[in-house]
Amino acid sequence: MTDPVDSPGKVKVRYEEEPSTEETAWLIYCFFEDFNVVRNHLKDLWTAYKNGDVDLTAAALSTNTAFERFQRSSVELMLELASTLPVEYANQLKSYDSVQGFLFQVVAIQRGVNPDARLRPRDHYNYRLFDIADWTCLPVYIMLNSFLDVIHPNQVPICKPGHFGRLNMTEEIVDPRQKFSQDQIVLFERLLPEFVFLSHMKDRQTNKYLEIPGEDELTKGVLKMVRTKEIPVWLVLAFQVQLDIHYTLLGNTSRPQAELSTAAIRTVNSLRSYLVSYSIIQIHYCHLT
Helix, strand or coil: CCCCCCCCCCCCCCCCCCCCCHHHHHHHHHHHHHHHHHHHHHHHHHHHHCCCCCCCCHHHHHHHHHHHHHHHHHHHHHHHHHCCCCCCCCCCCCCHHHHHHHHHHHHHHHHHCCCCCCCCCCCCHHHHHHHHHCCCHHHHHHHHHHHHHHCCCCCCCCCEEEEEECCCCCCCCCCCCHHHHHHHHHHHHHHHHHHHHHHHCCCCCCCEEEEEECHHHHHHHHHHHHHCCCCCCCHHHHHHHHHHHHHHHHCCCCHHHHHHHHHHHHHHHHHHHHHHHHHHHCCCCCCCC
8 A cells, every 4th residue: 555645735826817908098088088077167167257257266266276186187097007907017107198199099090090190291190180189188298298308407498489370369270280380389489488487496595496476286387397307197288278278268368467467456555555554543552440
């Protein structure tokens, strides 16, 4: 009789689920869908401001709150992708160009369109996919990314007026190429150089960057982008909203600045009147016995 032989141990089988293109695309789609819901709401809000139905304070605070929401949503998207996908795949989807590019490729394949093709040699992307490009703010990212190349220490890049054409202040442009040029004029001539100027302001004694009183989310995000040369996902969305506001107001784009200036002057005058009145008031104390 032979001695009994121990039976081999149980074989452990581990199954790994392959990353799903559909699931990844769905998560990214929902992110941009939520953004566009807020985007359309803000368009309606600034239209109401233009028509006099909403004041500037309500419109501005709502917009700034939306920018805070974009930041939270982008963080939540990255966490969701990290918990859903294998590490090697999730690490490839951490920036705007990778996240947007993934969805852009999926849509292009479904439509049978080559995303890398160009209708004209100087096109910045395939304008046959303009709807999804605008929906995901691709033109804005292309402009911000190109702007980073001209940012240098202690220099403020100034765009020569008319370099990208003439700004149309009477009607919204719908042609993709013309709209791209209009966006370039607004960003490169009017908005971004001012933010770069602010980013260079330092305290002469400490050589530290100056803190801007009442800094809004857009300003905070742009200053960080200029100094780090990194474009967060939410900032692309915020700049798209900023462009939407420009096209909503069109000929009245200077109105918010004028209202702010008027309010500031009124506040200063009120404080001066109060200080003058306070200085001439004499207070007499009486002692009760």
